[in-house]
Amino acid sequence: MLEPKVQDTRWQILLCLKKSAGMTVNQLANTLGLSSMGVRQHLAILGRDNMVGYDWERRDRGRPRYVYKITEAADKLFTKHYLLTSIEILDAIHDLYGPEAVEQVFRKRMENRIEEYSSRVNGENLAEKVIELTRIRDEQGYLSEFEETKDFFMLKEYSCPNVQISNKYPQVCEYELELLRRLLNTEVINECAVKDGTHFGVHRIMKY
Structure with missing residues (x-):
């Protein structure tokens, strides 16, 4: 498919999120072979641009964690402009x-x-x-x-x-x-x- 003008790594993050019901920082890092810090930096930029959002996921033990998902604006990048x-x-x-x-x-x-x-x-x-x-x-x-x-x-x-x-x-x-x-x-x-x-x-x- 045609890729929009999104930086390559951030586009890969969007692809991962598009193919899932939501992913954590660690899941994205493991999938893409990146550091957790690097993923967070890219997610911060995507969040600023209204490309990703997040939900809280509560667990039986430990603190709740962020689960990132693409936004409606990002979803439109996967649809042909015509x-x-x-x-x-x-x-x-x-x-x-x-x-x-x-x-x-x-x-x-x-x-x-x-x-x-x-x-x-x-x-x-x-x-x-x-x-x-x-x-x-x-x-x-x-x-x-x-x-x-x-x-x-x-x-x-x-x-x-x-x-x-x-x-x-x-x-x-x-x-x-x-x-x-x-x-x-x-x-x-x-x-x-x-x-x-x-x-x-x-x-x-x-x-x-």
Whole structure:
């Protein structure tokens, strides 16, 4: 995905926080290979810029600890800047031509992306296809990764470029799901989504 103009280490901190429900200074330091003092310095700057906030986490023993999380302002860094314009265009299409015209836009967008990505998602087996699809989704800003189990692949996405669109036009999620099914030629089940308030979305990609 495209990185905004944030200093590299602080961007890595934001990435870690985006992929989690919150992290402590020590957790960030261990993950990034930094000193606790260094992490605190970066968090102070991110806090000043309204990029991170924190909650108190109470423990059975010892003092409560800070758990850092990204703010709404930081979360917007993971969303493509053209989203608001896209929503305005969809609104105009809806007002001028009706809801079916919006459906046609989503359908055409899906077909175009299938045509564009089919040449890349062409592995000899499902695993190869999932690897390439995950790479494509990551390029699109989904912060994607996958895990493999005996019966399915689990595609996890920590960001969703469509989340603002889906708030007004939820059918975009169905077209995204159909896109995955057709590219992978297998059943794909959505288990949870970023728009539902979870810190990541999950697609279950069946092996049968």
